Amino acid sequence: MATPAKVNRIGLEPQVYKGGKTTLCAGCGHNAISERIIEAFYEMGVDPQRVVKLSGIGCSSKSPAYFLGGSHGFNAVHGRMPSVGTGALLANKHLLAIGISGDGDTGAIGIGQFVHLMRRNLPIIYIIEDNGCYGLTKGQFSPTADLGSKLKTGVVNDLPPIDTCALAIELGATFVARSFSGDKKQLLALLKAAIAHRGTVMLDVISPCVTFNDHEGSTKSYAYVKDHDDPLEEVSFIPFFEDINVDYLPGSAQEVAMHDGSKLMLKKLEEDYDPTDRIGALRRLHEAARRGEFATGLIYIEPDRDDFLTLLNVVDEPLATLPLERVRPGKEALEEIMEGLR
Amino acid sequence: MSPSELAVQEARSTPNQPRVVNDFSIQVATVNGSGSQTANLVLLRSLLLMGIPVSGKNMFPSNIAGLPTWYTIRASKRGYIGRKKEVDFLVAMNPETAKEDVLTLDAGCAVVYDEPLKLNALRRDLTCYAVPFDKLVAPVCPDAKLRRLVRNMIYDGVLARLLGIEMPLMEQALQKQLGRKAKAVALNLAALEAGWDYAEKHLAKQDPYFIERMNETAGKILIDGNAAAAIGCMMAGVTVVAWYPITPSSSLCESLIGYMKKYRVDKTTGKATFAIVQAEDEIASLGMVIGASWAGARSMTATSGPGMSLMSEFAGLAYYAETPAVIFNVQRVGPSTGLPTRTAQGDVIKAALLSHGDTRHILLIPASVDECYTMAMDAFDLAERFQTPVFVLMDLDLGMNTWTSDPFAYPTRPIDRGKRLTAEKLKALGEWGRYKDVDGDGIPYRTIPGDGLPAYFTRGSGHNAKGQYSERPDDYVDNVDRLARKFETARAHVPAPIVERAAKAKIGIIAYGTSHYAAGESRDQLREEAGVETSYYRLRAYPFTADLPAFIDAHERVYVVEQNRDAQMLELMKMELAPEQVAKLRSVLHYSGLPIDARSISDDLLSQEGFEVAKPTTGRISAGSAGGE
Structure with a gap:
């Protein structure tokens, strides 16, 4: 007798969460992120039918084809994925949206839409696969490249970077985190928490470009990021459907209750870091940047603020599938309007 | 009366001029932001109530207050509602333009003017009526701050007396215009009467223009094209609207917000059966529309030329990825910022071919407010049927001016949601490909997120019939040829001429x-x-x-x-x-x-055609100011 297949809580096998074969470079950090996404959605037992994958243009934006093959995907235009994602969620508020962008797609051409997405606190998981360069056009600097970072050709970046996490906190995102494609444990925990969060999740994942930005002098190389990773806490995620108790010494961990009943357990690595303190979070990001380090982990969370769809106060059913009788007012309504115009 | 006024009056008293009844245009020259729009709409509606075919056109500056604006009202017993080139009756309220306004009139025109402007000194071949507006407004409007807004209503009273518009109808029009604002109604009624009384006591009728009752407007409504389109969108069952303010399209979405709040909120739960988002720009507006349409909603935006330019990239995506979208373009004068408050049909080629590569878009071109209403509904049906952007090409004249119309008919046709794959259809087809031409009309079947049917990956990059990424020459040619076939199919489905x-x-x-x-x-x-x-x-x-x-x-x-x-x-x-x-x-x-x-x-x-045509008379009303920003 064959061993029963491994399934998740909704009875689906891991295979279901996979996508097409990647066409990105061997060793690309983006592939590691896709693997973590597959694991997170499988382990959270999310129905792929409910998920929409969105992206802009660039190496990062190709990756939605490589995970969750059973979900609808939309590879939109450069820097404009936030608006397409917004539209999809307006049409159907029950969808779970994950958007994959890059540092060029977000920080340069897409900064306008990024800014307004964050402001709206739209319930979407927005991931920046951040390698500090434009891979698909062969390695030009992007707006997240650090001051003084060097291209393969020796060109030195003389402009300061945009810190997408600081910007997201400033603008109103309610779940802001930074991670590293090489840190499987932290990234997986953050992704699961992202699925549980109701509101905008902004997750900047440093994801080295093995072809154009992995050399000496680059501040986004594997070696550099490993050396300068500055985790704020040890992140564990306890989903609502698992009955697990984790014991920490009093005062050594912070528990964050998520919207769906899940819990984020943050084992403190720094005594006074509190990710619900917006100003403290911004200060900590600036300090890390000044030291040339990447503060990773959950940087900021505000679990209870109303998301954009709640503010719009739309009916419970998806707008997309409301029947005609609910979206076309009756004859008497038109007559009333006409009477008012006579 | 000063000696010079007397001389002028004697000079132009040419008796036996034939009466001109219900066939002339009135131009009102004012300063924008001075409440003149209320006075003009009351005048327009009073003519409608008199049963006369009438049209009103606002020629306004791109400015909030203080610049010249002109409003033309045309009464036409033959039912002509296009603009009349010649002005027959001028109301000159704006000191800045008064001189030019008067100098460009044809001989024989009548002018009501603000007395201190002394326009009678300029021409001897016009009929001039001086009205001391400031003296008249002071007693009827004790609050000096409100006088500026009430003052214009006086010329309505003067015109009512001079032209023969019945005062009770004028009052009815005023009530309609100001609705329940009792204080405003009272003030304006007093101003209206002051104008009438002054004209009766001090002005002797000497021009040939008369208004007489007709019976051509029974049951008609007055509405602008933007509001008409908004009603059409609501009746079409629009659920997602994304927009960015731009003249002259803003009032389309603003009207829509008003109607939707009134008629599309679920009575039991108080929740909306729609989402309307003011986006960060026109690019995001169309992006949201595409995302919403892709996810199955009826979705629209409204814009004008500059917004169209910004939407170019997304329009190509929607064409190539085959997502519905309804885009109203209320055209204004380009290129660039152009004349933002003036009308044109200048975006025809742009809309038809918007975006790079080989693209073609369906355009609907309404001529009337009724067609704004019906074509709004057609646009959603066609966008979903053909899974493509549909542009409704209006213009400022249609969108922002007030037109008379028969009341709109309640839609009898069910809506067309286009070719959606169903479980049964999938069974019959055996295999589904997102861009496969199953029926030979170029239109494929689509699924939407959350419908439980096969998912696909939507992209603006090259793809084959299954929706998979492809750079193969044959896949590309097959796909764009099918899109051309789909466009051919549309010929038989768009509104016929x-x-x-x-x-x-x-x-x-x-x-x-x-x-x-x-x-x-x-x-x-x-x-x-x-x-x-x-x-x-x-x-x-x-x-x-x-x-x-x-x-x-x-x-x-x-x-x-x-x-x-x-x-x-x-x-x-x-x-x-x-x-x-x-x-x-x-x-x-x-x-x-x-x-x-x-x-x-x-x-x-x-x-x-080779006919001798008289040289156009020079001048006419300039209807535009130069200089100043």
Whole structure:
């Protein structure tokens, strides 16, 4: 007798969460992120039918084809994925949206839409696969490249970077985190928490470009990021459907209750870091940047603020599938309007 | 009365002028932000209540307050509602433009003016009526701060007396305009009466213009095209709206917000059956529309030329990835910022071919407020049927001006949600490919997120019939050829033209959108003044329908009337007509920012036909200011 297949809580096998074969470079950090996404959605037992994958243009934006093959995907235009994602969620508020962008797609051409997405606190998981360069056009600097970072050709970046996490906190995102494609444990925990969060999740994942930005002098190389990773806490995620108790010494961990009943357990690595303190979070990001380090982990969370769809106060059913009788007012309504115009 | 006034009055007292009844235009020159719009709309509505076919056109600056603005009201017993080139009756309230306004009038015109402007000194061939507006407004409006807003209502009273508009109807129009604002109604009624009383006591009627009751407007409504389109969108069942404010389209979405809040909120839960988002720009507006349509909602945006330019990239995505989208373009004068508050039909080519690569879009071109309403519904049906952007090309004249219309009819046709894959269909097909042409009409079947049917990956990059990424030459050609086939299919589904064939006409006229009214009036002028019979083809959509070549074949020469410089619709026709048909096409173009008028069409056409045409009278009302920012 064959061993029963491994399934998740909704009875689906891991295979279901996979996508097409990647066409990105061997060793690309983006592939590691896709693997973590597959694991997170499988382990959270999310129905792929409910998920929409969105992206802009660039190496990062190709990756939605490589995970969750059973979900609808939309590879939109450069820097404009936030608006397409917004539209999809307006049409159907029950969808779970994950958007994959890059540092060029977000920080340069897409900064306008990024800014307004964050402001709206739209319930979407927005991931920046951040390698500090434009891979698909062969390695030009992007707006997240650090001051003084060097291209393969020796060109030195003389402009300061945009810190997408600081910007997201400033603008109103309610779940802001930074991670590293090489840190499987932290990234997986953050992704699961992202699925549980109701509101905008902004997750900047440093994801080295093995072809154009992995050399000496680059501040986004594997070696550099490993050396300068500055985790704020040890992140564990306890989903609502698992009955697990984790014991920490009093005062050594912070528990964050998520919207769906899940819990984020943050084992403190720094005594006074509190990710619900917006100003403290911004200060900590600036300090890390000044030291040339990447503060990773959950940087900021505000679990209870109303998301954009709640503010719009739309009916419970998806707008997309409301029947005609609910979206076309009756004859008497038109007559009333006409009477008012006579 | 000063000696000079007396002299002028004697000079222009030419008795036995024939009475001109219900056939003249009134132009009101004011300063914007001074409440003149209320006075003008009350005047317009009072004529409607008198049963007279009437139209109103606002020529306003791109400014909030303090710049010149003109409002033209045309009463026409023959039902002509296009702009009349000539001004017959001027109300000169704006010191800044008064001199030029008066100097450009034709002889014999009448002028009501603000007394201190002393316009009577300028011309001896006009009928001038001086009215001391400031003296009249002070007693009826004790609050000095409100006088500026109430003052204009006085000219309505003066005109009522001079032209013979019945005061109770004027009052009724005022009540309608100001609704429940009791204090405002009282103040304005007093001003109206002050104007009437002054005219009765101090002004002797000496011009030939009269208003008399007719019975041509029973049951009619007054509405602007933007509000009409908004009602159409609501009745079409729109659920997601994303927009960015831009003149002259803003009031479309603002009207829609008003109607939706009233009629589309679930009565039991208080929740909305719609989402309306003011986006960060026009790019995001169309992005949201595409995302929402992709996820199955009926979704729309409204914009104008600059927004269209910004939407170019997304329009190509929607065309190529095949997502529905409804885009209203209320056209204004370009290029660039252009004349933001003036009208044009200048985005025809842009809309038809918007984006890079080979793209073609369906255009619907309403000419009336009723068509704004019905074509809004058509647009959603066509967008979902053809899984493609549909542009509704309105213009500022149609969108922002107030038009009379029969009340709109309640839709009887069920909505068309297009080719959605179902479980049964999937079973019948065996295998589904997102971009597979199953029915031979170029239109594939689609699924939407959350419907439980097979998912697919939507992309603007090259793809095959299954929706998979492909750079293969044959996949690319197959796909874009299918898109061309789909566009061909659309020819039989877009609104057909309205054609009037005159038996012996050698000349055909093609017009579209708001050029229709001037074109119709011009046809009468051509027949009555020059004995030229014409056939008429009112184009209502792109792609052109199959009967266009036959109309051209049936005439020796065909004039395409357009409100742009470059004969844009004619150029689109050239792309698909036979050379012998193209050789028959001529252009009549009008692109000053003012709505096109019949006189201009007739003069141009007759001149091209070899008739002697009198040189257009110089001047006319300039209706525009120069300088200042």
